[in-house]
Amino acid sequence: MEHQNSSTPHVVIIPDPVQGHVTPMFHLAELLCLAKLNVTLLSTTYVHKRLNKSIEARFARYPGFRFEVVSDGLPDDHPRTGSDGCWASIQGFALTAEPFLRGMISIGTSVTCLLVDGWLGFANNLAKEVGIPFIALRCYSAANNWLDIFVLKLIQDERVPFKEEDMDKLVENVPGLDTFLRNRDLPSFCRTKDRATCLGLQQAFADEVQRTSEAYGLILNTFEDLEGPLLSLLRSKCPRVYSIGPLHSHLKHRLDEEKTTLPISSSSLWEVDQSCLSWLDKKPAESVIYVGFGSLTILEKEQILEIWEGLVQSNKYFLWVIRPNLVIGGENGTPTPTALLEGTKERGCIVSWAPQEAVLAHPAVGGFLTHSGWNSTLESITAGVPMLCWPYFADQQVNSRYVGEVWKIGLDMKDKCDRKVVAEMVNDVLDRKKDELKESMARMSEAAKKSVTEGGSSYCNLDRLIQDIKMMSIKGAD
Incomplete structure (x- = not known):
């Protein structure tokens, strides 16, 4: 050209x-x-x-x-x-x-x-x-x-x-x-x-x-x-x-x-699964925690299971992006516990890649469990969705500290991978601390748009x- x-x-x-x-x-x-x-x-x-x-x-x-x-x-x-x-x-x-x-x-x-x-x-x-x-x-x-x-x-x-x-x-x-x-x-x-x-x-x-x-x-x-x-x-x-x-x-x-x-x-390098938007359409306002760890994060099977257990134990709806290469050794090891599969069938939706901006803008989404990548952080701010930060590497550790400690628009869960902590903090974002987080986030979201x-x-x-x-x-x- x-x-x-x-x-x-x-x-x-x-x-x-x-x-x-x-x-x-x-x-x-x-x-x-x-x-x-x-x-x-x-x-x-x-x-x-x-x-x-x-x-x-x-x-x-x-x-x-x-x-x-x-x-x-x-x-x-x-x-x-x-x-x-x-x-x-x-x-x-x-x-x-x-x-x-x-x-x-x-x-x-x-x-x-x-x-x-x-x-x-x-x-x-x-x-x-x-x-x-x-x-x-x-x-x-x-x-x-x-x-x-x-x-x-x-x-x-x-x-x-x-x-x-x-x-x-x-x-x-x-x-x-x-x-x-x-x-x-x-x-x-x-x-x-x-x-x-x-x-x-x-x-x-x-x-x-x-x-x-x-x-x-x-x-x-x-x-x-x-x-x-x-x-x-x-x-x-x-x-x-x-x-x-x-x-x-x-x-x-x-x-x-x-x-x-x-x-x-x-501009996604992964094929987007739009079906999750239809799943969200059937859920109440601000009732879903969206879970996405970006394109580079890799996790061990034990970490995935702890997060998964926490999501199920939270008794909240969750939409989770699990890339094909997200899990190290994902094809091996013990099978997924039946309780997790049943809990996901009841309250969860798992896709290989999601249209993230559209998901965050959906009225059913009330929180974002994120790796704290900078793009994800800005997209969450623009959409006005409070974050639960679990950073993986590089700049993400700094971003999550700012989200939780400086801007007060989310919670920082770094260095923890425990099902009880995940369940508690998901409930904090969607229920117990929802109003204070949303108030701070609303101000920042408006500033971003202006x-x-x-x-x-x-x-x-x-x-x-x-x-x-x-x-x-x-x-x-x-």
Whole structure:
């Protein structure tokens, strides 16, 4: 597909090739397309094969959009889940994407700037080499971006790794976080007991912090009313911070302004089971706990059974997403207890993948048992659904602490996998603490919606980002 013309700014977006990054990147890509920019999105063959085919049809309405793919070097049947699988996919992508991107630029393709995600340092290095501006694009919270700067110091001061008995000790000397963030709330990789691993992390974070400081700006999928204090701190290190989220809600609003009748196509890498919506239609208002642990979480069979037992013992309705590769050793071991199967038949619904935004917007859903991925957190906030957080890895530990301790829009269940705890906390969310959680969530949900409407902070920040990219194009033509 040819781009519109050479005078139109051309942005190349390079996401980490995992679901939690692909989804917001597609939202951003379409927002830039709506602004009449040329956009190339570079991802992997694996991602492209698994995307809902309506995505291609949707983007066909934008003559300036192009999707380029390279291999991540892994076999098609590689699960690409868990921290190891995620990292293997990112590393493989970096190896093949760097020469492809270099070749694209070397043959004279006009590129105004690169929007570079995550740990893809090759793109930053190439941008500096050829003199193209690059903007750092992070798919996690402002709090986690701020914490990245200080993880380096925590390792150097040997406060990471920390001892088991120090899990609930407050993290010191991290401005804005040190009054409530505990060791157990640090990103999961801080829990390593291996000093050598820590030294590797130290170098990785040193590189990441340097790349952010060298970038023209920083794009974040968040909004001012949610993380204003942290965004102010980040601007002391990186003056141009564009908080333009929640991206999924922002895109819907801009499409409404365009008066388009096209629904937003799913960018899910999993086949969505819509039948759960019909199941929800038959349930009372706010009576269902929705359970979804994202695309990368992997659990042991014992963990699944404890959570399952807790859901059944709660005596509440539950809708649970269990991916085919969610469970380690799921095909082996003891059979599922009959009581669980009977309890699920009576009160539960299990699907392999759900249309999450539609589920959270359904009036029957009263709570969300989540892994605390950033996309899920923002989707829950926008829908006004209180959360029960059970984080798995990376930034999710920080997110869950904010949900429970700072924003007061949910409960934090991290590091617990006990059926009695699950049952108790499900009842807290749906009954005992329902009113206070809903009150806090309603205020935050309203703020999220206002941020993406005309005059709102995210709306204005996106306009500023688009104008800055256009100015880059003008300067590049001089």
